[in-house]
Amino acid sequence: xxxxxxxxxxxxxxxxxxxxxxxxxxxxxxxxxxxxxxxxxxxxxxxxxxxxxxxxxxxxxxxxxxxxxxxxxxxxxxxxxxxxxxxxxxxxxxxxxxxxxxxxxxxxxxxxxxxxxxxxxxxxxxxxxxxxxxxxxxxxxxxxxxxxxxxxx
Numbered sequence: 001x002x003x004x005x006x007x008x009x010x011x012x013x014x015x016x017x018x019x020x021x022x023x024x025x026x027x028x029x030x031x032x033x034x035x036x037x038x039x040x041x042x043x044x045x046x047x048x049x050x051x052x053x054x055x056x057x058x059x060x061x062x063x064x065x066x067x068x069x070x071x072x073x074x075x076x077x078x079x080x081x082x083x084x085x086x087x088x089x090x091x092x093x094x095x096x097x098x099x100x101x102x103x104x105x106x107x108x109x110x111x112x113x114x115x116x117x118x119x120x121x122x123x124x125x126x127x128x129x130x131x132x133x134x135x136x137x138x139x140x141x142x143x144x145x146x147x148x149x150x151x152x153x
Contacts, residue, residue, distance in 0.1 A: 009102075026118055029113075034082060040091070
């Protein structure tokens with residue numbers, strides 16, 4: 001069942017779109033994306049392993065997820081400032097939600113902000129790879145929860 005409170009994935013997307021639409025210049029948007037990346041918390045060294053590398057990104061991107069209660073918490077990092085900002089945007093939208101919410105969410109904000117047409121092809125591909133990895137974590141944690149429920153039944 002989708003999250004209906006003010007912190008839903010949908011409301012986070014709308015908030016991002018409003019934030020970016022208030023900037024008419026793409027230089028300002030890129031600056032904001034880079035700032036968002038700089039604001040990411042430090043990425044724990046123990047998670048900087050091959051298993052956490054996102055495949056399909058030209059830059060190095062690490063993405064780690066934990067299931068805390070019924071919510072997925074993500075941490076991430078990249079060696080490229082714009083890419084780090086892009087992963088920060090994705091984490092802002094998806095972190096702290098249930099696997100079902102993550103799986104069901106339609107990430108329309110990517111087009112609404114204009115990222116699709118304003119990123120280079122390699123960055124756009126990398127963004128899609130990061131999004132795909134987030135969705136895969138959602139699917140994996142949903143399966144894990146179902147296994148645990150079946151075992152406990």
